[in-house]
Amino acid sequence: MAYSEGKIAVITGAGSGIGQALALQLNSEGCALHLSDISSAGLDQTLSLLQRKDVDVNPHPLDVADKAAMHAWAEQIAIQSGHVDIVINNAGVGYAATVEESDYEHQEWLMGINFWGVVYGTQAFLPLLRQSSQGHLVNISSVFGLIGVPTQSAYNAAKFAVRGYTEALRQELDGSNIHVCCVHPGGIKTNIARAARGGDPKMTADDRNNEFEKFARTTAQSAAAQIIRAVEKRRKRLLIGADAKYISLISRLLPVRYTALLPGVARTNPAAVR
Ligand code: NAD
DSSP: OOTTTTOEEEESSTTSHHHHHHHHHHHHTTOEEEEEESOHHHHHHHHHHOOOTTSOEEEEEOOTTOHHHHHHHHHHHHHHHSOOSEEEEOOOOOEEBOTTTOOHHHHHHHHIIIIIHHHHHHHHHHHHHHTSSSEEEEEEOOGGGTSOOTTBHHHHHHHHHHHHHHHHHHHHTTTSSEEEEEEEEOOEESSHHHHOEESOTTOOHHHHHHHHHHHOOEEHHHHHHHHHHHHHTTOSEEEESHHHHHHHHHHHHOTTGGGGGOTTTSSOOTTOOO
């Protein structure tokens, strides 16, 4: 029997990429799902791909940057289920621009989703995780929460913030019924670069995706499987992909000079969104 069988999971950003792959795998294991995404079309696509129709699935279009909407969703689930067992704050977006070129609107948009969305999802669902016999909170940071990368200042800031927030929370909840995991994926083949804002205006979404795929080595399915295993094993930190493990190692060995060992990633790259 799969660990998640009979459990209830909440996933944000479930309409594409890692979130969609998580939804499909957890559904196949018999885990009931509450799925949200800002894109109703993305959610519909995820629903159409779910294999098991005998397992409960509740889609809920939602902007994770909307604090009131996140809390209303959690309240609705509280009435419906009374508790949740797994919460995965996964929704995220990219923005590529040097600091001098960055505008506030895009930086605030990104922080609203990639940082505040994680904070809202955490605070809104912690009371429901408390009601679980064994709760799991998973926040998705990035390898860009381990190193700084030119043109990624806003994304870096959000992902470093998610890491700090999650590591602090993990210690606060040590010894409680809630296990906390911070995930740092390397390059994962998803739609993140296609949907990203900023970058070279001459590049189309397809161009950005093609550039990104040169670096992204891991599939969303593999990333999701590793996250689900990390939940089962109560891992506190998960690095996904050989690139993530390498970046983690060199950022600790060479905290200033790591850029010298990262050609292609740490150079200015309009498609670099991880
Ligand atoms: P993706 O673009 O395929 O999926 C992201 C999903 O989030 C989309 O369905 C999108 O509609 C949704 N979303 C965007 N804005 C939202 C909002 N305001 N409210 C709710 N949903 C919203 O990308 P992905 O790669 O699967 O990204 C998942 C997470 O993984 C993100 O947090 C991302 O930063 C992180 N990540 C990705 C990579 C990578 O290489 N793909 C690497 C490191 C970290």
